[in-house]
Amino acid sequence: MNDIRLPAGYIEQMRRMLGESEAERFFASYGEPRTYGLRLNPLKFGPRDTGLFAVLQEQFGLEPVPWCKDGYYYRESSRPGTHPWHAAGLYYIQEPSAMSAAELLDARPGEMILDLAAAPGGKTTQIAGRMQGQGLLVANEIHPARAKILSENIERMGIRNAVVVSASPDRLAARFPAFFDRIMLDAPCSGEGMFRKDPDAVREWSESQVAFCAERQSGILDDAAVMLRPGGTLVYSTCTFNRAENEDTIEAFLTRHPSFTLERTERIWPHRARGEGHFVAVLRRAADGGEDAAAATA
Ligand code: SAM
Numbered sequence: 001m002n003d004i005r006l007p008a009g010y011i012e013q014m015r016r017m018l019g020e021s022e023a024e025r026f027f028a029s030y031g032e033p034r035t036y037g038l039r040l041n042p043l044k045f046g047p048r049d050t051g052l053f054a055v056l057q058e059q060f061g062l063e064p065v066p067w068c069k070d071g072y073y074y075r076e077s078s079r080p081g082t083h084p085w086h087a088a089g090l091y092y093i094q095e096p097s098a099m100s101a102a103e104l105l106d107a108r109p110g111e112m113i114l115d116l117a118a119a120p121g122g123k124t125t126q127i128a129g130r131m132q133g134q135g136l137l138v139a140n141e142i143h144p145a146r147a148k149i150l151s152e153n154i155e156r157m158g159i160r161n162a163v164v165v166s167a168s169p170d171r172l173a174a175r176f177p178a179f180f181d182r183i184m185l186d187a188p189c190s191g192e193g194m195f196r197k198d199p200d201a202v203r204e205w206s207e208s209q210v211a212f213c214a215e216r217q218s219g220i221l222d223d224a225a226v227m228l229r230p231g232g233t234l235v236y237s238t239c240t241f242n243r244a245e246n247e248d249t250i251e252a253f254l255t256r257h258p259s260f261t262l263e264r265t266e267r268i269w270p271h272r273a274r275g276e277g278h279f280v281a282v283l284r285r286a287a288d289g290g291e292d293a294a295a296a297t298a
Pocket of ligand 1: 098108117118119120121122123124142143146168169186187188189216220255
């Protein structure tokens, strides 16, 4: 993809963030081929299916994704998305970096979990694999047409403990105060990490769009905070590089919500790992509810 024309403001931003020498290596990654990934579905594919796995490995050239137990890189030309195994839900096609956030959410069977911005369902289906059919997974997508695609993917993957809803985060927050053990917020963002994969994201990028996204993310994070039970875990992720939508958004959130602590952040960079760009922050709410308790139960 050598023909990507990056916006001047974006180039400037990345030089400021990374420094000249690392920025050069970062920009050089735009000349590299993008990576392709799939995630095996543990609801349909057990540890004993070693024979079937060997066939898939051979056919698609599978190589493990280091940060996801069920994740594999595949050979682009093998096109697993067109295979009947895909229609049968044996695996989900997912960009390798995007597999990191749901791993860090660490969902457990029997829990109440919310995926607040869920379509088309990459993270929902990954979380459901961890839940093993036990507990409740609420998958929300604000746009009804995308919620339909989300439902289709949930069905294809054989998930039976998920409910799909299509509501704005503030409407959900009014219904589910302090309800969920874990919340995944894979926020709508400016998509800088997808430039190699998605030319529309390059065309739509602007500094004002970054500011707009950051403000929207803060609003959604506040709604998520209301819905998390004391002691619960909130994972925030984006597929963008700028600090405004990542570290700055999280820092401002922590100031507004002193009952939350930041457990860790992860970034995946295309010039340092085999994957597109991704940011993940893991936040925990104090077990006693802290200063947000009144807001959550009001
Ligand atoms: N988690 C999904 C996955 O892994 O397949 C990808 C989610 S995508 C990064 C962000 C989603 O947020 C989009 O589906 C978009 O429709 C939705 N969205 C857009 N505006 C929103 C808003 N104001 N509140 C909540 N979700 C929104």
